[in-house]
Amino acid sequence: MIALSIPSVAAAQSAPSTAPGANPIIRDKFTADPAPLVVGDRLYLYVGHDEAQRDEMFNMREWLVYSTEDMKHWTDHGPILNVAGFKWAKKDAWASQAIQKNGKFWFYAAVEHDDKHPGKAIAVAVSDTPTGPFVDAKGSALITNDMTPKGTHSWEDIDPTVFTDDDGTTWISWGNRQCYIAKLKPNMIEIDGPITEITPPHFEEGPWLHKRGALYYLTYASLDRSKHRDEKVSYATAPSIKGPWTYRGELTGSGKYSFTIHPGIAEFKGSSYIFLHNAALTIGELNGAIGRRAVTVERLRYNADGTMKPVVQTDAGVSAAPSR
Template identity: 70%
Template sequence: MRAFLPLLCLLAPAAAFAEELPPGANPIIRDRFTADPAPVVIGGRLWLYTGHDEAADGEMFTMKEWLAYSTTDLRTWNFHGPIMRVGDFAWAMKDAWAAQVIAKHGRFWLYAAVEHDATRPGKAIGVAVANRPEGPFVDAKGAALITNDMTPKGTHSWEDIDPTVFTDDDGTTWIAWGNRHCYIARLGADMISIDGPITEITPPHFEEGPWLHKRGDIYYLTYASLERSRHSDERVSYATAPHPLGPWTYRGELTGSGEGSFTIHPGIVEYRGRWYIFLHNAALTIGTRKGALGRRAVTVEHLAYDENGLMRPVIQTAAGVTAPPPE
């Protein structure tokens, strides 16, 4: 019994401290486990879409639905409930993995990774649509947008995950995705088809979780990276380009790994003149349930750029955006 007393003494203050964190400190959502953050500005509000981690002890990932939150101050987050469940894609079997929502044509489009049923085995990307950012979202196509057989280069069945969608200044919408290999394609004007070839743009150490954004004339591809000879947990790295199809120039690591988490997933947004990067770690404890591989928690940090348009390294903190932004 004595061997457990020091551990209990250490855990109790940590849990108490987590409950006393001010609104807006990390993790930003504390009543449930969330992962794979995808921020977007809609109608003057900052919306955040996440996966919902429900893994029991010893489980890897148990994810059945996608959640939505919104804020106007990055301190108080309004919960809008589950916006869609994996079963709402009739052709999908399980795994409500990473998703992103964008607005176009007066509607809201959700692109999400799921496990396809036995007719097209492997991970796939579906698209859903809603008339409001809080949903409800419904399958917009009745079939997967991207399936495993469309990217035959990969050797594993989970290659087609983690979609990121981005609409350029000329109105063209691009979708990028992948695990180990990163792909990009132009979306059709209908938002439910691929218009043109699928192009591989894999940057160094790419693992998964790509995120596309643009600032000025520079395109950014930020992603979960894993330099396997050096690290056992994912970091965040990024590349820049003059066009979504490249050529992409590797710019190095942007953040270290998330506390307690093998995975990490970036989401970047500008809101009211400032830039933010959303991530996840496994530092949250809810009651007696500690963070784990399948129990992650979304965080947010200030993001800054140098005079050349390169992103400054980000240090993950407990204070998050409650700390002053960098000058």
């Protein structure tokens, strides 16, 4: 197991603390769109690999996975899948999430479809282990842009989040500007029933579904375009996965130097965590940018009524002692 850090002046300048658990948690690569998955006594973290050079906006071709037993030391398991593994897709290994079900690991990710279905699409891959290798589970897209005809633009079908409810039913939610939800069939590679729009206030992208106690949570990257330039994280709650969803306000501010932000939430060994990204990392001659982001993590706490306490993004991350 290794603590992911590089002893360069540039990296040290971008992360004031190099203590295990300090942010950013991955320092030798630019990473984004964190998606945690707990399997036994390990937490696996799936991320996109930002490879933009100089003035490029986004250059993402593969997904990576890391794991930890203590939230402070991370093991690099390398790439698990390249966008070329979906032969019907032409580029863009964008945000993803993995889930365990039926003895397998299912990986849902946003890609750019080829010209047969122009626009962004949701792919699904499968593996026998959380570290892959993952292979295309369907041979075609799970969700294409023409399946959400009321949307406003061609990149609305991105950022999948998957969640299995107490009755064993798995749901998928996704979107940009519009937020959608649908049930998955037990085979995990087909939609079962209608696609429903559940767009909460200021929804931009990056939804994340989870449940705690009797409450369902929809956490997402939000943008009030009348007031702000950069995304923040907001959330809504509901008594059922089918709603109604009640807007609860902002959970975090913007990520440092970053237009985008992307939440991923997990409970691990008795504590709750929220993963995010910013653009505060420097590697060599490359500074953080819209297409060169860095994954971070903070502790997540709840109020007695189930609402989440506001999260302050820090350099110390989970290296600092938890506050009471």
